[in-house]
Amino acid sequence: MTEPVAAGSRGDPSTGERVAAIEAVDVSRTYQLDGVSVAALRGVSLTVQPGDYVALVGPSGSGKSTLMHLLGGLDRPTGGRLVIGGRDVNTLAPPEMATLRNETIGFVFQAFYLLPRTSAVENVALPLVYRGVSARQRRERAAAMLGRVGLGHRLDHRPNQMSGGEQQRVAIARALVTEPTVLLADEPTGNLDSVTGAAVLELLEQLNAESGVALVMVTHDQEVAARAHRRITMRDGVVVADSAHPHSVHDRPPSVDHGRPATLISAPSAEPRSASGSGPGHPSGGSGGAAGATGRLPREVERPGGAA
Amino acid sequence: MRVAEAWRVALDALRANRLRSALTMLGVIIGVASVVLLVAIGTGTKQKVEQQVEGLGSNLLLVVPGRIEVGNAPVVSPLTLKDVDAVTRVVGDPDRVAVTVASGATARAGARSDFTTVQGVLETTPAVFTRSLARGRYLTGTDVDTSRRVAVLGDSVARALFPDRDPLGQQVALAGVRFRVIGVFAPLGQSLGVDRDDEVHVPVTAAQRLWGTQRVDGIAVKAPDRERIDELGERIVAELNRRHPDTEFSAVTQQQILGVLGDILGVLTGVLAAIAGISLLVGGVGVSNIMLVSVRERTREIGLRKAVGARPRDIGVQFLLEAVLLTTIGGLTGMALGVGTALLVDALSPIPAAITWWSLALAFGVSAVVGIVFGVVPAQRAGRLDPVVALRTE
Ligand SMILES: Nc1ncnc2c1ncn2[C@@H]1O[C@H](COP(=O)(O)OP(=O)(O)OP(=O)(O)O)[C@@H](O)[C@H]1O
Ligand SMILES: [Mg+2]
Numbered sequence: 001m002t003e004p005v006a007a008g009s010r011g012d013p014s015t016g017e018r019v020a021a022i023e024a025v026d027v028s029r030t031y032q033l034d035g036v037s038v039a040a041l042r043g044v045s046l047t048v049q050p051g052d053y054v055a056l057v058g059p060s061g062s063g064k065s066t067l068m069h070l071l072g073g074l075d076r077p078t079g080g081r082l083v084i085g086g087r088d089v090n091t092l093a094p095p096e097m098a099t100l101r102n103e104t105i106g107f108v109f110q111a112f113y114l115l116p117r118t119s120a121v122e123n124v125a126l127p128l129v130y131r132g133v134s135a136r137q138r139r140e141r142a143a144a145m146l147g148r149v150g151l152g153h154r155l156d157h158r159p160n161q162m163s164g165g166e167q168q169r170v171a172i173a174r175a176l177v178t179e180p181t182v183l184l185a186d187e188p189t190g191n192l193d194s195v196t197g198a199a200v201l202e203l204l205e206q207l208n209a210e211s212g213v214a215l216v217m218v219t220h221d222q223e224v225a226a227r228a229h230r231r232i233t234m235r236d237g238v239v240v241a242d243s244a245h246p247h248s249v250h251d252r253p254p255s256v257d258h259g260r261p262a263t264l265i266s267a268p269s270a271e272p273r274s275a276s277g278s279g280p281g282h283p284s285g286g287s288g289g290a291a292g293a294t295g296r297l298p299r300e301v302e303r304p305g306g307a308a
Numbered sequence: 309m310r311v312a313e314a315w316r317v318a319l320d321a322l323r324a325n326r327l328r329s330a331l332t333m334l335g336v337i338i339g340v341a342s343v344v345l346l347v348a349i350g351t352g353t354k355q356k357v358e359q360q361v362e363g364l365g366s367n368l369l370l371v372v373p374g375r376i377e378v379g380n381a382p383v384v385s386p387l388t389l390k391d392v393d394a395v396t397r398v399v400g401d402p403d404r405v406a407v408t409v410a411s412g413a414t415a416r417a418g419a420r421s422d423f424t425t426v427q428g429v430l431e432t433t434p435a436v437f438t439r440s441l442a443r444g445r446y447l448t449g450t451d452v453d454t455s456r457r458v459a460v461l462g463d464s465v466a467r468a469l470f471p472d473r474d475p476l477g478q479q480v481a482l483a484g485v486r487f488r489v490i491g492v493f494a495p496l497g498q499s500l501g502v503d504r505d506d507e508v509h510v511p512v513t514a515a516q517r518l519w520g521t522q523r524v525d526g527i528a529v530k531a532p533d534r535e536r537i538d539e540l541g542e543r544i545v546a547e548l549n550r551r552h553p554d555t556e557f558s559a560v561t562q563q564q565i566l567g568v569l570g571d572i573l574g575v576l577t578g579v580l581a582a583i584a585g586i587s588l589l590v591g592g593v594g595v596s597n598i599m600l601v602s603v604r605e606r607t608r609e610i611g612l613r614k615a616v617g618a619r620p621r622d623i624g625v626q627f628l629l630e631a632v633l634l635t636t637i638g639g640l641t642g643m644a645l646g647v648g649t650a651l652l653v654d655a656l657s658p659i660p661a662a663i664t665w666w667s668l669a670l671a672f673g674v675s676a677v678v679g680i681v682f683g684v685v686p687a688q689r690a691g692r693l694d695p696v697v698a699l700r701t702e
Contacts, residue, residue, distance in 0.1 A: 074615055074695045095619040102617020113612045113699065117324050127616035129313055174616065 019086060021104070021181045021214050022048040022071050027080035028237075029066050040066040042237040043080065050181055052214040053205070055225040058234035064218045065186055067234065071216065072105045072184045073097050085181060102130050106175030106213070108185040108204075112167045114159040114174075120146060121155040124173045131178065145173040149203060165196035169203065176207060183208070185217040189224075314622070318629035325602075329634060332598040336638030336678070337645060339588030340671045344646025346584045347667035349653065350577025352660035357569050360504075361562055365438045367531040369541050371395065371548070371559045386552050387524040389512070392430075395527055398547050399540070406436035406528040409515050415465060415508060416481040422468040425507045426482055428515025436530045444476045444491030447511055455513035459487040463495035463505035482508065485518055537561055581667075585674070592635065592678035599631050599686035603693075610690055611698025624691030631683025632676060639675030643668055 029041040040063045048054060048071065056064050069075040073084050076097075082089045085104035092100060114123045124142035125133075133141070143155055149169040159167055168188060175183055185204060189197030201224060208215040217228070225231050233241035322329040373385045389407075396405045409428040414421050431447045433439060442463070451458050459480060466475045466489075475489045487510060496504040516522060529544065531537040541559030548557045603610070610623055647663055654661040 069696050072615070074699075095621065098614060098617050098619040098622075101615065107615050109699070113608065113615075115609060115612070118320075126613070129317075130613075130617040130619070130622060132310060135313075178617075 019050075020047045020083070021050050021052070021085065023081075023083040024067075024071065024077075025081040027067075027070060027077040027082050029063075029070060029075065030078045039237055041070070041077070044234075044237075044239050045080075046232060046239060046242065048182060048214050048216060050214055051208070051212045052216070053208050053229040054214070054216045055228035055231045056216060056218045056234065057220070057222075057225050057231060058240075062234040063237045064234055066237075068184050068186050068216070068218060071182070072107055073101045074107075098130070102127055102178060104181050106178065106180040106183045108168070108171050108175050108183065108188045110187040110190040112159070112164075112171045112191070114167055114170055116159055119156045119158055120151060120162070120170045120173075123159070123170055124177050126174060127178045142173070142177055145177045146170070148176075148207070149173045163196070164192050165200055168192060168196075168200050172200070172203060172207070176211070176213065179211075180213060182214045182216060185215065187218050187220065189219075189221070311625075314625050314629050315633075317626050318633050321602075321606075321626075321630055322633060328598065332595055332634055333638035333641065335591030335594040336588065336635050336675055337591075337642040339584065339591040340639045340642025340675050341646035341649065342584035342587055343581055343671045343674075344643055344663070344667055345649050345653070345661070346580035347577060348646070348650035348661040348663050349659055350573065350580050351664050351667070352650075352654060352662035354570060354573040354577065355662050356660045357573060358566055361566050361569065363438060364562065365436060365530060366562075367534055367537055368436070368562050369529040369531055369537055369544070369559050370561075370565075371527040371529065371541070371544055371557060372525070373552075373555050373557055375556060375558055385523050385525050386555050387527065387548070388522045389516075389524060391548060391551060392524060392527060394547055394551060395529070395544050398543050399529055401532070403432055403435055404530045404532070406430055406433045406530075407512055407524045407526070408528075409512055409519075409521070409523055409525050411515075411519055413483040413508075413518075415469060417469040417475075417478060420469050420471075422465055422506075424462070424465050426515060426518075427507055427509050428512035428518075429509050430512055433509065436528050440494045442492045442494040443474075444489070446491055447509065452511040452513055455511055455517055457485065457487045457514055458490045458510065460491040460493060460509040461489055462493050462507040464503055465506060465508055466492045480508075482510065483518055487514075588671075588674060588678065591638070591675075592682045595631055595634050595679060596682035596686060598634075599627060599683055600689070602630070603627060603686045603690045607693065607698045607701040610693050611695045611701070614693070614695035615699065620691035623693070624687040627687035627690045628680065628683045631686065632679035635675045635679030635682075636672070639672045642675070643671055646671070 024047070025045050026043045027041060027045070028039065028043055031038045031040055044063075044067060056067065058064050066075070070077055070082060071084070073089060073092075076082075076089055084100055087096075087100060089097065089100075114120075115126065121139055121142045124145055125138035128138040128141060143152070146152055146155055146169075149172055151166060151169050151173065154162060154166060154170075157166075159170070162170070168191075172183075172188075175185075183204070188204065189200050192200060204215055204217065205227070207213060217224075219225055231241070231243045232239055373387065392405065392407050396402050399405055407428075407430050410425055412423060413426045415424050415426075429447065431449050431452055434441075434446050441460070444460070446460055447458065450456070459482065461469070461475060461480070469475065469480060470478060475492055478489050479486050480489060481487070493505065493509075510518075512524070527544075529540070531540050538561070541561065545557045545559050549555075610618075613623060614620075647668070650661040650663055653659055
């Protein structure tokens with residue numbers, strides 16, 4: 001299940017075989033909560049190729065954010081092998097992890113996370129600070145990047161002087177100013193209204209197409225997920241469907257779910273959370289196991305049918 | 309991250325929280341200012357006392373009954389003028405020997421009166437101690453030999469009794485007995501809160517007759533040279549012990565007095581500095597406290613910085629620099645405040661204050677060290693934060 005070339009990927013003609021941007025093999029992540037271990041990820045394998053556009057879907061609590069943190073080198077797996085930019089994270093010390101993040105990963109978060117009281121251009125330039133780029137160059141590159149996300153006229157605005165959509169554009173510019181190989185976006189439109197969200201999404205897709213940065217995006221929106229080149233569906237800490245490997249998902253033994261009572265699975269889903277994007281009423285929006293990634297209760301009920 | 313960059317980030321963070329930064333610094337400012345001020349007062353007092361002891365005259369040897377030690381009760385002197393003659397024989401030069409028999413007495417001139425110290429002395433006093441006259445003349449050998457009732461007034465006594473008249477030639481009543489004023493001392497000023505101009509000199513013979521005593525309280529000798537001053541003291545003490553086997557005598561030099569006073573005042577300065585140091589320490593704890601709050605408050609910022617590539621060290625250095633900036637800016641401000649206050653105190657109050665470079669260097673150094681010491685824990689805590697946990701923090 002660790003094929004070097006993803007189906008439908010745009011191959012590199014010179015080598016014929018491409019180096020994966022991120023490669024996860026049987027990665028797990030267990031949290032210790034008051035002596036009780038909570039398995040957020042239970043053996044996830046996937047490969048992100050340069051230039052990929054991947055949508056990560058799944059019900060709340062299925063481990064999407066946990067996986068994103070691992071893929072971005074913000075967190076370490078408790079089991080399995082994770083290779084980011086050719087480097088095995090298990091062999092890296094915290095400072096090396098930081099450098100790896102700085103060089104190969106760009107993050108976009110649902111809540112933007114801009115530094116308050118700091119101008120847009122300085123926010124965007126922040127990653128370059130940790131790269132030792134001179135102040136003048138930082139400003140130049142940050143300003144150019146803000147131009148690319150359509151905020152060339154907002155360089156010196158502070159976050160509290162900008163709309164949510166503008167703030168997320170600043171965050172996107174910040175993620176891309178280092179020219180990373182992978183852009184990880186965890187519900188990037190989750191805090192935006194649908195019109196603004198659509199514009200931000202368009203920007204992300206455009207940047208992915210233009211600069212070749214791989215885009216991995218968590219979304220609850222079926223339509224958005226349908227537009228991605230590849231869709232990975234998670235449930236209960238495992239990948240239950242990957243449009244790049246339709247068969248391997250079917251081949252995957254259901255052992256991971258084995259003996260697990262449905263109540264346990266549905267427990268995190270029952271948490272009230274603001275609906276983002278589509279409602280639960282589109283179970284047949286996509287193909288295969290990705291169906292109805294946002295429908296919580298309905299999906300729990302239909303899961304056996306959907307996966308089989 | 310470059311160091312210059314780290315300074316800028318730290319400064320920005322302080323500026324972003326101006327009021328809090330200022331309040332945090334206040335603790336350090338007060339601590340450093342009080343160290344500087346109190347050390348200045350201690351040093352100033354010590355310098356002034358030393359000046360005054362040295363100003364008494366050079367190569368002085370003071371001979372008194374009893375032991376000179378802090379806390380010893382004064383001894384009633386068994387010395388008489390005969391002993392003074394014996395000491396003079398040991399010294400070999402009558403001009404180098406002075407005596408005193410002193411007592412408080414009311415001085416009266418017309419309707420005015422002043423309670424003062426009357427000192428019975430020899431005519432040698434101005435030669436042994438450095439004492440100069442503003443007007444008139446000092447006592448003569450004849451005045452002493454004939455117990456003449458003449459007096460030389462200290463500056464404040466002269467002004468109290470004769471505010472609008474020339475005291476020379478006037479009569480003053482000392483303990484009811486009339487004396488004629490023949491001279492007025494040049495003013496000496498205050499010393500440790502004591503008015504040194506509040507005294508009246510009369511011939512020792514007249515004073516003894518006034519109080520009906522043969523007593524001499526102490527003998528002062530001006531040694532011919534510094535080298536043999538201790539030896540001379542020993543010979544004088546030996547002679548007095550021979551004459552009064554039941555009494556112990558001490559001969560102390562100015563150097564010894566300076567040493568004892570210096571020790572006392574040095575301890576005093578040290579205690580003052582330590583008290584001030586405690587407030588500096590409290591200021592440091594305040595810095596630590598605020599830095600911990602700051603780390604907690606900016607947990608998300610730390611998480612974000614880590615997400616975009618800040619290494620644990622980058623974050624640690626940033627917070628450490630913030631703490632050091634707080635204390636050093638506070639330290640510099642405190643130094644300025646302390647120096648300013650010390651200068652004001654010295655100029656406007658009778659308390660002397662002298663700025664010493666070591667106290668400034670110490671106060672600044674300590675405040676910088678306080679910043680490092682009290683900044684390390686919050687900085688380490690910030691540096692070690694898990695980025696995922698940090699980003700999740702509200
Ligand atoms: N720090 C933590 N300590 C303990 N358990 C955690 C921690 N972080 C996440 N979990 C658990 O891990 C599981 C996966 O969480 P995760 O945040 O990855 O879900 P998600 O798919 O991103 O959900 P959502 O769509 O709501 O964002 C959940 O059951 C969650 O409770
Ligand atoms: Mg999530």
